Amino acid sequence: MPQQHRAHATRQAILSAAAEEFDRAGYAATPLSAILRRSGVTKGAFYFHFPSKESLATALVRAQEAVWPELYQRWVEQGVDPLRMLVGLVDDLARAIATDTVVRAGLRLSCESGLIDNDLPSPYPLWERVLFELFDQAGAGGLLRDGVNPAVAARVVNAALVGARIISCSLNRCTDVTQRTRELWPLVLRGIATDVWFEGWVGESRASSPLYAQ
């Protein structure tokens, strides 16, 4: 194997071992030695790729962040209304969390950003802004129930999604995160969307998936 391929393979082995370990126990409780042991990489080779455990965690946070814009763009291109886009986007995110260890670990680490590096921003305000934009567009399109404040809707949905992920990942290693996020919508969107939007969506959803049916 040429040297640069080997270097790439080593870097990937470190990232993948780190994702497994951080996903299981979080940043502070994972010693670098556990990552080295799992990856089979020597300390010397490790420091060739990453200056510290901190920089490794930051790389996983960044790798996870890189996933979202592509998923978001794909939903923008679908041309559905902002509330349907929200449901579809969250479903894609939940699937990525359930199946991809790098996404799962990067997300957990990003919520522990204050422990890792003071320059890593908390993800919560960012997610809230994305949600706010979708609800704001929904409001402009007449899809929100009278009197619903898009900023409040964004905070409430952010809280419900963060909680669903944390409970699923804590109790069931994120395996049921798709179910736990899907079952939020019939309860939460009734309080956010107009009756017309909600009844139309429930009709479609019931036809396409038994999970959406109440």
Added chain:
Amino acid sequence: MPQQHRAHATRQAILSAAAEEFDRAGYAATPLSAILRRSGVTKGAFYFHFPSKESLATALVRAQEAVWPELYQRWVEQGVDPLRMLVGLVDDLARAIATDTVVRAGLRLSCESGLIDNDLPSPYPLWERVLFELFDQAGAGGLLRDGVNPAVAARVVNAALVGARIISCSLNRCTDVTQRTRELWPLVLRGIATDVWFEGWVGESRASSPLYAQ
């Protein structure tokens, strides 16, 4: 100061310093040395009271657990319906989280129970059971919207409350946890309760607090 009073004061100083430190950084990232430094207690005196950092964290989890049954009992005695009890109980819990460092730290630690001691159960299933019982009673009393499954409602509300606490405590040291939990109800309860219950409750809440108004 008689010796047993002094011992009690030392134990309280340790618990209070530990609550401050664990609340800030969680279990794994808090070294015992930081707790000793803050409490001004020597290592020898510490080990007279607690065999390990683990046992200290467990004591805070237990101290926090002891708060809830009393709050719950107080709401049972109010004799209000299960949904109003839920809103009132969560409001009391949020206030305890915002104002009491032992409650705040114990709650954070209880969510990290897997890191502390494998015998410490996760709190999520317990909270879900309490919520299920309230929604199940609400269903029996005809307060739930047609087709709402009390088990799903319990999981959704549990997720929303866990997320609201985590976001508030992560961004604002839990200072806005009362506001973040209160603003869930107008959106979430519309999807759970009957229109009659919901309209009655909104009317009351609007009269008593501007926060409930949408």
